[in-house]
């Protein structure tokens with residue numbers, strides 16, 4: 001557990017040298033990042049997120065207040081030891097350009113005195129674990145894409161198996177597709193490793209996606225709200241947080257509501273290659289096409305089939321919800337389907353049935369009645 | 380040409396002297412400039428003082444230095460130590476700024492990462508900043524090498540044996556061939572220094588040749 005107690009940071013102004021008189025970057029912050037959980041710090045640019053993070057490993061010294069890790073005041077610890085026991089992932093990865101991927105990853109274990117061979121064996125495991133091809137171990141950072149560098153950055157931070165990780169905008173330097181991929185892999189990794197993580201981002205969507213709890217900071221370094229993502233979306237404490245959390249928050253909050261057992265409609269299906277007669281015999285304007293294993297492939301417009309169903313005729317706009325997914329996924333499947341019937345598949349990707357938006361809404365209403373004001377936190 | 384062949388032994392032995400007088404100060408100067416550059420890169424105020432001082436050193440005429448040093452060092456005027464010391468001063472003057480610039484050129488996020496991983500200031504310098512500054516330092520060293528080779532020839536005016544002798548002697552005897560031999564020998568020597576530095580720099584920086592795949 002990382003605990004901030006009344007932590008304030010003032011920076012000496014360029015003119016004066018007295019820190020006590022300087023401008024406030026973090027203001028009387030009291031916060032707990034629980035063991036084994038992800039705490040996300042989010043807020044507009046300049047609100048003191050990086051400052052907060054760097055006070056944990058003492059790259060920045062607080063002006064007042066204390067920070068403790070598992071009950072030990074960090075100010076009382078040896079600074080090099082403290083830092084080696086904390087994984088740090090920096091924006092743009094911050095890899096050492098003159099070292100290979102493998103040597104980047106072994107940095108902290110080597111500083112801690114682990115012998116080269118052991119460190120390398122473990123590094124190779126980690127390189128694979130973060131989703132990199134082992135052949136990349138011999139490359140230099142300049143030979144990697146931004147996303148790959150970011151993965152190496154994560155592997156490097158994990159190398160000495162530190163219980164605590166600090167991450168400063170770890171996924172911000174990559175495109176949205178890669179970012180989502182990295183976020184998902186990161187969540188999977190965390191579910192296996194259970195590190196105590198303090199993560200900084202200015203992207204509220206990322207905060208809500210990654211955080212077990214989210215701390216919203218306002219400019220001037222004041223903590224505005226600390227809550228679970230669902231609570232944050234459902235119940236912002238003030239206008240600033242409401243504004244920051246942004247539009248669509250009602251809809252986005254549904255991500256945190258597990259889909260209840262809903263009765264799904266059986267959907268008649270056709271296979272690829274089905275003749276025009278067979279498709280029209282179904283009797284609906286849109287017909288669902290499935291693959292050999294029963295996996296939904298896409299909708300086909302009956303009127304558009306001249307001789308048989310081909311891949312090019314398939315409409316791919318609809319999303320597929322999983323039976324174990326969220327209400328948001330369920331509603332989105334219905335809204336994005338050209339037929340208005342949302343496709344639902346089981347864990348193996350096989351079609352289970354379809355559902356209409358009008359049938360999802362009652363489930364949403366029922367949830368509101370069951371837990372007034374309190375956001376359900378099922379994830 | 381025949382003159383050069385006839386005096387080959389003499390040319391080679393003076394070239395050897397010349398290489399020694401220009402090369403040893405290069406090494407000594409580097410050894411002194413690295414810690415100075417490190418201080419300058421760490422302390423903005425020291426940086427101003429150090430770089431101004433070392434910059435001024437370079438403006439002292441070499442002949443003046445060769446003559447001023449013996450009483451300061453307690454050496455004889457013909458002692459090659461004078462030349463070595465003078466050339467070391469010039470090398471330091473040229474390299475301190477280069478080393479400081481090289482060390483400051485390290486990407487801030489790389490430096491932050493090194494600090495966050497628990498490198499102390501010295502370990503970080505040795506393992507991260509210095510290796511990354513090698514290309515910049517090597518470039519400065521090449522300039523210093525050429526400059527040393529050319530300044531050393533001035534030392535023939537005070538009678539220290541090296542290739543500059545052919546320039547002064549050829550001039551005194553109005554014998555252009557000898558002057559040309561001196562010039563070409565200096566040129567070859569400078570090129571050899573340059574080559575050695577480039578090869579060493581390449582060997583030390585394999586990552587600079589690894590470009591985006």
Ligand SMILES: Nc1ncnc2c1ncn2[C@@H]1O[C@H](COP(=O)(O)OP(=O)(O)OP(=O)(O)O)[C@@H](O)[C@H]1O
Pocket residue numbers: 011012024025044045046047048049050051052202
């Ligand atoms: N070394 C410093 N000296 C003086 N002021 C600083 C220093 N570092 C940060 N600040 C100021 O402190 C405030 C907080 O900075 P910080 O870097 O923590 O913000 P941030 O929330 O991480 O912002 P961003 O999202 O842009 O990275 C800013 O107003 C910044 O200008």
Ligand SMILES: [Mg+2]
Pocket residue numbers: 049050051
């Ligand atoms: Mg920041």
